[in-house]
Amino acid sequence: MNQTAWLLLLEGAWTTLWICTLAISIGVVLGLLIALLRMARIPFLDQLLVTYVSLARATPLVTLVLFLFLSAPSFGLALDRNTAAVLALTMNTAAFNAEVWRAAFISFSREQREAALACGMTEGLFFRRIMLPQMITSSLPGLVNEMSFLIKSSPAIAVIGIVDLTRVTNRISAVTYQPLPPILAAGLLYMLIIGVLIKLQALAEKKANRLAT
Structure with a gap:
């Protein structure tokens, strides 16, 4: 592949990265909030x-992306492609994150x-410092x-015209008639993004273990 193709792949990777990062950041916090509200067991809200x-967990991500982008105007919401993509990814990952957080709540001693x-701690202080x-x-x-799963599922946002890493790969393949090089390059970029994420997890776990000892 030439330099232009690599630059296009990097631009697509950046689009994938910032959309997924924003969705993950909001989704983790929203998932925690959902888990907290569910543990409060407020009848109507809990249901x-x-x-x-x-x-959200049962709906295919590509269906959710299309529904938000195409149906939003019917409800008076004009969502652009990027907003619809971030919202769909956020709704999807928040639902899964909520179950992860809820499992941590249930297993807490x-x-x-x-x-x-x-010892005189308030509920709020106990939650912040211990729980x-x-x-x-x-x-x-x-x-x-x-x-990691969300990043690997993110090509679903390409169906509404977002030029992410996978869409760029398809475009290069269609122009060059050589699909293998861009596919391998895209695979390496996905592996790099997820590899950095896994490395950050390892560093965070090491830091947590040091603080616990």
């Missing part, structure tokens, strides 16, 4: 959140809460797995 999580409250750090550590592998 609403269960329905959302179930539907009640004895620690009772001991903290007995949340442990939950982040235990949830990290699951969250990173979901992040």
Whole structure:
């Protein structure tokens, strides 16, 4: 491949990266909020959140992308391609992240809460200083797995015209009639992005282990 093809691939990789990073950042926080609200067991709200999580997890990502982009104007929302893509990825990953966070809640030891409250800690202080750090550590592998899966599923956003890494690969293949080189290059770029993510996970786990000792 020539230099122009590599530059196009890098531009596509950047589009994939910033859209996925934004969706993951919002999705992790939104997933935590959903898990907290579900653990509060507010009857109507709990059922609403269960329905959302179930539907978002069951709906193919490409269907969600198309639905948001094509149906939004019917509800008075004019979403551009980038906004629709970020929103679809966020809704998808938040649902999966909510289950990861909820599992961390369920597995948390009640004895620690009772001991903290007995020592005079408030609920909020206990959550910030004891519960949340442990939950982040235990949830990290699951969250990173979901992040990796989202990045690998992100080519779904190309159906609404976003020039991501996969769409650029298809364009180069169509022009050069040599599909293998751009596909291999795109594969390497995806591996690089996910490899950096996994490396960050390892560093975060090491730091958490040092703080725990």
